[in-house]
Amino acid sequence: MDTNTLQAFVAVANTESFSKAANQLFLTQSAISKRVALLEDQLDSRLFDRIGRRVSLTEAGHALLPRAHQILMELEDARRAISNLSGEVTGTLSLAASHHVSLHRLPPVLRAFSARYPKVQLDLRFDESEVAYEGVLRGDLELALITLSLSPDKNINSIPIWHDTLCYVVAQDHPLADKAQVSLKELTEYTAILPDQNTFTRELVEQLFARHDLQLNAGMSTNYLDTIRMMVTIGLGWSLLPESLVRDDLKVLPVDAEPVQRQLGVIHHRDRTLSNAARHLVEMLPVAK
Template sequence: MDIDLLKTFLTVARLKSFTLAAKELQMTQPALSKRIKRLETLVDSQLFDRVGSHVAVTEAGQLLRQQAPQIISDIEDTVQNIRDLSGKVSGELHIGTSHYIGLHLLPNYLEQYVDTFEQVDVNIEFIDSELAYERVLSGDLELALLTFPPQKDPRLEHELIWKERLAIVCHQDYDLAHEEEPLKQLQHYPCILPPAHTFPRELFEVQLANAGVSLGKVKTANYLEVIAKLVACKMGWTLLPTRLLTKPLVSLSSKQFLSDRDMGIIYRTNKTLSNASQELVKLLKSEKNI
């Protein structure tokens, strides 16, 4: 079966719209409709009920939606395994990375990898750590680079590459910075943290609880770089990697006050990595910063 048909089907099922799916896949809507029609002919079942501008997945479509990701993964793995028999490092390398790692840590290795393995087509997807975790588990991504969650899933290998020191920070002229014992006054000032139910937020909450810090008002922002900018505008205090600690931000905590955060590579325990992925893992582990 043509996996492009399955990928098109999954996109429509996720977006519940032929129009939005065609836009995301960068193809015309008639071309997308032909793909879906061809797939429906192959499985001899209607996969979508059209309701105005929206679509609903039929019972047959629900079954295909459950099994399609594994079918795609099995086909792609088989093709890659055949290519890897030659020992060559080639093909496509599709990885997910958190925004922070992709911006600050991965570039140190990426140029070297691309120069060394010119026959590998590297595709990088910037996504939140928790989503990358799910997509590696589902087989949609072969590996990902992210902040490790407090509770690691045993179905995944976790290769520790980076340990990074965290600090409690605020603007140097913020009232909190001039408190006699600022760490004991944190709950009286607003805190800016990543959104709830994200790996960084869970990690930060554990760190603060272990340090005996109680939170007062909590504001949220999506990326650490954005949080740093908001704190630089005197909107509150936060936890940041010391890499982002630049003027006018100052640290309120000692090196021993918080533990490091762990970041690295994840991939499925029951899957043999492609040659391209193995070489990336090898490169990262050879120069890991812990």
């Protein structure tokens, strides 16, 4: 058993595809199949069920996957710790950012970081916060700049960077637009346009309404806040949006409830030694106050 066979196994498990795993590792599909077959021979167990084009983990595969992630992460951690001894800020920094953070918070930080550390190659992905969170937890990503989870896994280290105040907004011609005061109960009588269920932001909003024993009247949903903003401006419902997205074509409602704030920040795995590049990027982020 070696790192090449484990990497092939993890890639197939994560993508549920031999061809996608091959593309991810810049190998041929035949090479991926041979590595997985070798690992199955070494373990004397079938790791994947192959039914047509569908690939799924067997019981043995499910048992191996978290251990394979751990082994690969520890080997990468050892390599990174040794590399850090030189003090150089070089190499590849794998990180992800949510769409909102990447558009509205990250550009000046990345511009300054790239100018200061030109030898660092950024492997930057744009993902939903929850996808990036899982990437850090699995060890696929070194850092993620996202909406922080309300109840993070014990293996996740979360550092708040920005406070993001969310405003209750409607279109200028919405029935609630001219009211001097709006209650949460009144909002439940109209369609809400929010991020998908099981997202950190949706969880925050649902918890607020649940504390008041109210049920959201949620309609269409999308995880792209700019798309939600567009749907609100054309009168399809109300939403909670960051202040940075509020323009003259939206009306901020005076709602008689506690303000809604979400934390945006950076996360990394607690058991992972940060590379010099990752550590310097974190140091350049403005600490939330």
